[in-house]
Amino acid sequence: MSATLTNGTLLSKTVRAEVARRAAQLAAQGCRPGLAVILVGDDPASSIYVRNKINACQESGVHSICDRYPATFTEARLLARIDALNQDPTIHGILVQLPLPSHFNRRTVINAISPDKDVDGLHTMNAGALMSGAPRFLPCTPAGVMRMLAAMHIPLEGSQAVVIGCSESVGKPMALLLLEAGATVAVCHRQTRDLALYTRSAELIVVAAGHPKLLTAEMVKPDAVVIDVGIHRTADGKLCGDVDFDAVRKVAGFITPVPGGVGPMTIGMLLMNTLQAAEYAFKTRP
């Protein structure tokens, strides 16, 4: 038996179509949603992610600007630029592409973004809102995963889930969202002694470790739902995830591919967050 593949590319098209429809309605009233993306340095993967985000904006009727700065750019100048974007009424969402070069304080930079424009959902205020069960902007990747699980009609209440990875932008918010949905959640990480002990009993496994093929078939309970967040480029130039896809798909009930799984959903949710920021700004305009 082979797992049902969840097509994130297709699903993200429905999210983008909804964004395009609502963005057009808003634009007709004089407010075109706008996103500013800031890229510092020349990390090749980051350049591709930023290009994909800008292209997605164009396709969905979202105005976008992209600032590119060299790795030598200073934190003071970056903070000044963010401040200017915070004041810019044509920009409703600001995203600083991570990782930043090591001389930047990531927390200082993220918290310089107005919480009303923090479409990555990483500002301390938005992270706290998620923790308190009243989120405003959800981090895009976990939000995309939740949307996929809903589209797949996966029952979460009372289910046993494992999240592998506990980063601020993926693993931690993912675990909180699953908890809110009624799942019993184990969060595993680099220091977890026996990963398989947790994964083997899980009905849902979300893998966001940044470790190619970390989840193998022996670690998966038959019919489990497996969501692969990881993205890696192999030596032969192909993309793969954190899951040993060919083997795990023979055991799992549902599985997301890489590419074409979580990645497109992340972009879809970024557009949705930008749209919602613009709708809010329009509704509360002076």
Ligand code: NAD
């Ligand atoms: P990160 O490096 O910030 O965090 C990785 C987490 O995984 C850490 O908590 C670490 O403890 C844990 N981990 C690492 N190796 C492990 C192991 N062997 N066993 C158990 N836990 C382990 O990474 P991140 O930003 O959360 O990203 C994770 C992966 O997801 C990366 O491959 C990244 O490229 C990818 N990613 C994809 C999308 C998307 O849209 N598909 C979005 C964000 C990140």
